[in-house]
Amino acid sequence: MKKQILKLMLLIASTAFVISCGSDDPVFTASCSDGIQNGDETGVDCGGSSCEPCAVNNVLEGEVTGEVILDSSIEYELKAAYIVQSGGSLTIPAGTTIKATGGTSSYIAVAQGGKIYVEGNSDNPVVMTSGSSSPAKADWGGLVVCGKAPTNVGSTATSEVADLTYGGSVSDDNSGSIRYLRIEYTGATFNSSKEFNGLSLFGVGSGTTVEYVQSFEGGDDGIEFFGGTVNGKYLVSTNSGDDSIDFADGWAGSGEYWYISGGAKAGIEGSNNGDNGNATPVTNATLKNITVVGPVTEGALYFKEGGGNFTVDNFYIAGVDLGVKVKSTDTDAAARIEANDLVMTNVQFADNVSGFVQTDYTGVNLLFIEQGIATGAGNGAAAPDWTAGWTRGLSNSGVTSENLAGEVTGNVSLNASIVYELTSSFVVKDGGSLTIPAGTTIEATGGTSSYIAVAQGGKIFIEGTASNPVIMTSGADSPAKADWGGLVVCGKAPTNVGTVATSEVADLTYGGTSSDDSSGSIKYLRIEYTGATFNSSKEFNGLSLFGVGSGTTLEYVQSFEGGDDGIEFFGGTVNGKYLVSTNSGDDSIDFADGWSGNGEYWYISGGAKGGIEGSNNGDNGVATPVTTTTLKNITVVGPVTEGALYFKEGGGSFNIDNFYVSGANLGVKVKSTDTDAAARIEAGDLVITNIEFADNASGFKVTDYTGVNQSFYTEGTATGAGNGASAPDWTSGWTRGL
Numbered sequence: 001m002k003k004q005i006l007k008l009m010l011l012i013a014s015t016a017f018v019i020s021c022g023s024d025d026p027v028f029t030a031s032c033s034d035g036i037q038n039g040d041e042t043g044v045d046c047g048g049s050s051c052e053p054c055a056v057n058n059v060l061e062g063e064v065t066g067e068v069i070l071d072s073s074i075e076y077e078l079k080a081a082y083i084v085q086s087g088g089s090l091t092i093p094a095g096t097t098i099k100a101t102g103g104t105s106s107y108i109a110v111a112q113g114g115k116i117y118v119e120g121n122s123d124n125p126v127v128m129t130s131g132s133s134s135p136a137k138a139d140w141g142g143l144v145v146c147g148k149a150p151t152n153v154g155s156t157a158t159s160e161v162a163d164l165t166y167g168g169s170v171s172d173d174n175s176g177s178i179r180y181l182r183i184e185y186t187g188a189t190f191n192s193s194k195e196f197n198g199l200s201l202f203g204v205g206s207g208t209t210v211e212y213v214q215s216f217e218g219g220d221d222g223i224e225f226f227g228g229t230v231n232g233k234y235l236v237s238t239n240s241g242d243d244s245i246d247f248a249d250g251w252a253g254s255g256e257y258w259y260i261s262g263g264a265k266a267g268i269e270g271s272n273n274g275d276n277g278n279a280t281p282v283t284n285a286t287l288k289n290i291t292v293v294g295p296v297t298e299g300a301l302y303f304k305e306g307g308g309n310f311t312v313d314n315f316y317i318a319g320v321d322l323g324v325k326v327k328s329t330d331t332d333a334a335a336r337i338e339a340n341d342l343v344m345t346n347v348q349f350a351d352n353v354s355g356f357v358q359t360d361y362t363g364v365n366l367l368f369i370e371q372g373i374a375t376g377a378g379n380g381a382a383a384p385d386w387t388a389g390w391t392r393g394l395s396n397s398g399v400t401s402e403n404l405a406g407e408v409t410g411n412v413s414l415n416a417s418i419v420y421e422l423t424s425s426f427v428v429k430d431g432g433s434l435t436i437p438a439g440t441t442i443e444a445t446g447g448t449s450s451y452i453a454v455a456q457g458g459k460i461f462i463e464g465t466a467s468n469p470v471i472m473t474s475g476a477d478s479p480a481k482a483d484w485g486g487l488v489v490c491g492k493a494p495t496n497v498g499t500v501a502t503s504e505v506a507d508l509t510y511g512g513t514s515s516d517d518s519s520g521s522i523k524y525l526r527i528e529y530t531g532a533t534f535n536s537s538k539e540f541n542g543l544s545l546f547g548v549g550s551g552t553t554l555e556y557v558q559s560f561e562g563g564d565d566g567i568e569f570f571g572g573t574v575n576g577k578y579l580v581s582t583n584s585g586d587d588s589i590d591f592a593d594g595w596s597g598n599g600e601y602w603y604i605s606g607g608a609k610g611g612i613e614g615s616n617n618g619d620n621g622v623a624t625p626v627t628t629t630t631l632k633n634i635t636v637v638g639p640v641t642e643g644a645l646y647f648k649e650g651g652g653s654f655n656i657d658n659f660y661v662s663g664a665n666l667g668v669k670v671k672s673t674d675t676d677a678a679a680r681i682e683a684g685d686l687v688i689t690n691i692e693f694a695d696n697a698s699g700f701k702v703t704d705y706t707g708v709n710q711s712f713y714t715e716g717t718a719t720g721a722g723n724g725a726s727a728p729d730w731t732s733g734w735t736r737g738l
Contacts, residue, residue: 060098064088064114072096072124077131078106078140081162086113094180095124099131100140104188107141107196109162110175112148120180120212125390130185137241138219142186142196148173149205151227152250152272152279159202159226161190166202171229171252173205180212180390187219187241195220198240204230206253214391215240222263225251233257234386238393243269244292247285248305254286259377259384260293261394266302266325267292267317270310277306277332288313291376291384292320293395295353299325299360303342306332312344316376318399321353324369326361338365346372350381350402352421371424372406404442408432408458416440416468421475422450422484425506430457438524439468443475444484448532451485451540453506454519456492456547464524464556469734474529481585482563486530486540492517493549495571496594496616496623503546503570505534510546515573517549524556524734531563531585539564542584548574550597558735559584566607569595578730582606582737587613587642592627592649599631603721603728605738610646610669611636611661614654621650621676628653635660635720635728639697643669643704645688650676653685660720665697668713670705682709690716694725 030039032051040048047054061080065088070076072095079102084090090110092098100106108128110116120126130139146159148168156167183198190196198215199222206229214236215222222237227249234257237244244263245255248271260267268290273279285308292300292315300317302325303310317323324344326333336342347369349358358369378384380402383394400417405424409432414420416439423446428434434454436442444450452472454460464470474483490503492512500511527542534540542559543566550573558580559566566581569591578601581588588607589599592615604611612634617623627650634656636644644661646669647654661667668688670677680686691713693702702713722728727738 064090069093070096075099077101078108080105082108084110084114084116086111089115089117089176091117091119092126093119094121094126097127097129099129101131102140104141104190107144107162109144109164110146111164112146112166115174115176116145116178117176118178118181120390122180122389125180125182128181128183135185137185137217138187138189138195139185141188141190142198142200142218143183144200144202145175145204145208146202147175147204147208147228147230149203149228149230150250150281151203152281153227159200160194161196161200164202167227168203170205172207174207175204177209178211178213179209182214182216182390182392183218184216185218186215197221197224198237199223200226201228201230202226204228206230212390214238216393221246225253227251229253231255236387236391238262240264243302248283249273250279250281250283252281252284255290256287257289257377257384257386258287259291259387262293263296265296266298267294267296267300269298269302269304270307271304272306272308272332274305277330279306283308285309286311289375289377290314291316291381292318293381294319296320296322299323301325303333303337304330306330307336307342309336309341310343313346314374314376315344315347316350316374316380317347318350318381319353321356322360323347323349323357324359324361326359328362334361334363337361337368338363340365340368342368344368345370346374346406348372348374348403350399352401352403370406371403373408373412408434413437414440419443421445422452424449426452428454428458428460430455433459433461433520435461435463436470437463438465438470440470442472444472445475446484448485448534451488451506453488453508454490455508456490456510459518459520460489460522461520462522462525464734466524466733469524469526472525472527479529481529481561482531482533482539483529485532485534486542486544486562487527488544488546489519489548490546491519491548491552491572491574493547493572493574494594494625495547496625497571503544504538505540505544508546511571512547514549516551518551519548521553522555522557523553526558526560526734526736527562528560529562530559541565541568542581543567544570545572545574546570548572550574556734558582560737565590569597571595573597575599577601580731580735580738584608587646591629593617594623594625594627596625596628598629599634601633601721601728601730602631603635603731605637607640609640610642611638611640611644611664613642613646613648614651615648616650616652616676618649621674623650626652630655632657633719633721634658635725636662636664637725638663638665640664640666643667645669647677647681647686648674650674651680651686653680654687656688657690658718658720659688659691660694660718660724661691662694662725663697664693665700666704667691667693667701668703668705670703672706678705678707681705681712682707684709684712686712688713690714690718692716692718
């Protein structure tokens, strides 16, 4: 029997060998029904060219303990909690969508020691959203990450959502990387007192990357840092149901490029510890390039529960009624403000809501907010360029008004489509430049404290046109003289009041030896309702030029309804062409202190005192360099009370031609006690040719000078600034009140 079995086996083997050698290998086709993956099936009895597609396992729930990589071609359903445990890692590639359907029970969490890698890009973000057919706030939980970095709520603690341990002493702890993630419709209630945020970061360390994250339509906070040291860059919170971005519990990270809009409460809520405002480590945050667009109900920044040490720079705030909120009962927060632990620089407010205040803090230190020009997250109130392609629900419309205050140290260009509110001093410092395009309007609301100044080394470029002048005016409902300061420019050209001096308004240094110094260019500018009192003895002029050099362009400028002088030159060498002064409360155009520029085409009307006041030096009539000027094509329309020309305080060397004077009772005023002025007239230093008087007022006389030389003037036919007493053609389109 054994031999027969052996022979049979040899026969079978031989037959198989013959068959395999004598023909092609057999072809196994997909059966789609035999319980075996065969043919081109991609699964057991599924997929391939013949079978039904394989069922996709797209459900996310349970725990991740090893390495899991999702597939961007699959739309995932988050049915319950999905937790990356210690040692586990979850990678979510660009373009992946996860839709949550489990309400409060559906959330993604990363425990201590776990890692998440969200690998979106600007064209294909990762999207975590609601699976509802009509998605709404609080449809599901959110994303929770727990790390081992320090907090001030204990060596370790339990997260208020997801019930995971967090905290420790590993500042550089790494929980992975999150880039280009959009989280939508989060904020479901976790327990009776806590809701999920869009993204919650509990004790997350600085080894973790968090960049390009948007929370959209969250039911609670958009993004919140609970202690830790992780930095957050390029963050967006849109229409959150509570605070937009919140940090607390000793967070010691930095934030850069945050764009916040539409939050229900605070734009940013920053606190130290809700149970102990002095808990350590203290919240220590450095924020820069931040935009908050309202409305808000608890301030653009809520400095809360002891606050912390915050440094905030380049902060753009639009459409709010309150800049910084500080609760009156928060003594720990107040103590930090008084200790200068809250420092905010280059803060700019725009589109202020009715009743707006910068802060409701009532302590002594109200200087923690320093206004300036800000771009915020990139484009002011409009969505920044870096949000393009991966966010949703943002506006690029910008604002219609912005505040101006603070200092300009770089290159700043205003926008003609925005009305600017000048709330305080706005000073262009050495090395800074301010460009104001045609059609820009600046409305001053800060009284004496609101003025624009250019320091030595700074530059201003006013680029108005005849049809679109730049206008600096009062923001009052019923504007009047002296509503605000004015425009002050300080240069490095010579004067006769010392090598350098301090401007009588704005307290800036001026003067020097650079005759051709350039402070920029001013063309087609109308300045209205200036002249507020600066101190007990000095008021602002419409335009004050202190030691400004001949490299500066000054053309087509009107002062309208100023409370003091319209335009005044304090030394310097700058020339002034096409100047208009209308209804000034003192002299119309004034020059002194060794000015050695020239003037051409000046049209002056309605001034209270001298049409033109020209002097050498109020303290020393023979000071050098002596005021020296050539004026031509000048019109003064009265009435005047101190002459069409007041030759004063030593006068100087003046040559004036084509001078038209109308409606005045006095042509040239010279005080009888001004011996230095008289000496110059007698020396032939005042020469006026082709002066024409018209419509003389009662009691008119050409001059009240009683010295020997009465031939310093020669009457003749004059056109003055162009049309005699009438407004010249070159004033058309950009002036008012003529």
